Amino acid sequence: MRNLLVGMFMLLTAVSANAVNLAFKFDVTSSGNSMYACNAGLKHTNPAGRVCYNRETLNSCDPTSVCTDGQDCNCVCTGGGLGDDYVSHAGEYRLDFFTASHANWxxxxxxxxxxxxxxxxxxxxxxxxxxxxxxxxxxxxxxLSFALGSERYGAEYFVDVCFRATQIDYPTSFNNSDYLNWAIMGGVTVTDISTQLAGGTFDINAVNNNNVYSSQSYQDLSGLQVRASLYCKAKGKNAPVKNYTTQWTNFNDGQLKRLINDSTREDLKGCYFRYSFRESTVAGINSVRKWKKQKAQICTYSSVNEPLEE
Structure with a gap:
């Protein structure tokens, strides 16, 4: 009996000596993307020349002559002055302004x-x-909102949308033959608001502002055009990997105008989209901004995604 107990003790000792233990650690890094509107701007260059027209016939006229040689005088002109005492309209741009609310990112x-x-x-x-x-x-x-009260169309404005890519560093390819492939898209819609509110009567004695809206859309009257710019940089590179601007184009009310449809396998650090708008009706009588209020809502759509492999 004693010999048997000794043998069992030796067996247990041998098993205990062969036991194994492992401590293993690893890292996890997490970082997503961030996209947000980050800048805006507005300018209005001086018009090429003065516009004068007869309010009855809409024909062009010259106030320095028709009002002094016996002709009917109903000649209205852009700019200022009394009679032939012309006053420069160089400060007209100050009647356009924009309002914004902003904070730190x-x-x-x-x-x-x-x-x-x-x-x-x-x-x-x-x-x-x-x-x-x-x-x-x-x-x-x-x-953000733009208020354009200049005597003539011709304003140009923009909004920037910034994109911060994930801070994860990606290889150009993986061992499973996969690879990074950003899909980059940008577009714009403009929706008229004023035609739905058309009508109203001007009352100079009204205490509250009684708006009189136009039955024609802002984008049609102003000849509104749009274009987009894309600027992207990759991690570890000084030069941008995307840097271009599309051509000016018109667009239909309420329809999405696709301006950017691009892709890259670069390990992006960040991008910004710039959506620029300009009033292209800048010649002749049509360039005189309508008094009836016009209003539109403009929406920009920006996307930087990793699409499913097809």
Missing amino acids: TDNGVAPSNIQNVKYTASKNSFRTLFSDSSKFGKQLTS
Whole structure:
């Protein structure tokens, strides 16, 4: 009996000596994408020349002659002055302005704080902007509206949409033959609002502003055109991997105008889309901005995604 117990003890000792233990650690890195409106700007260059027309016949006229040689005088002109005392309209651009609310950039799911409300008049030859290109990625817009009261069409304005790509560093290819492939798309819609509200009567004695809306759309009267720019940089590269602007184009009311349809296998660091708009009706009597209020809602659509493999 004693010999048997000793043998069992030796067996247990041998098994215990062959036991194994492992401690293994690994890292997890997580970072998503962020997209937000980040800048806006407005300008209105001086018109090429003055427009004068007869309010009855709509024919062009010259107030320096018709009102002094006995002809019927019902000649209205853009610009200012009394009779032939012409006053420059070089300050007309200041009747266009934009209003914006903005804050410092916040991460996904974090509400902005310390929101600031600002109003800026247009500039003439270069855009009046909210932020510089170097600082706009650190800002976000929460609201934006343009108010255009200049005597003539010809304003140009834009909004930027910034994209911060994930901070994960990606290889150019994987061992399972997969690869990174960003799909980049951008588009715009414009929806008329004023024609739904057309009508009303002007009352100079009304305390509250009684709007009189146009039965014609803003985009038609102004000859509104749109184009888009795309600028992207990749991690570890100084030069941009995308940097171009599309051609100016017209678009139909309510229909999505697709402006950017692109892709890249680069490991993106970030991009920005710029959606630019201009009033192209700048010649003749049609360039005189209609008094009846026009209103439209413009929506931009920006997408940077990794699509399913087809």
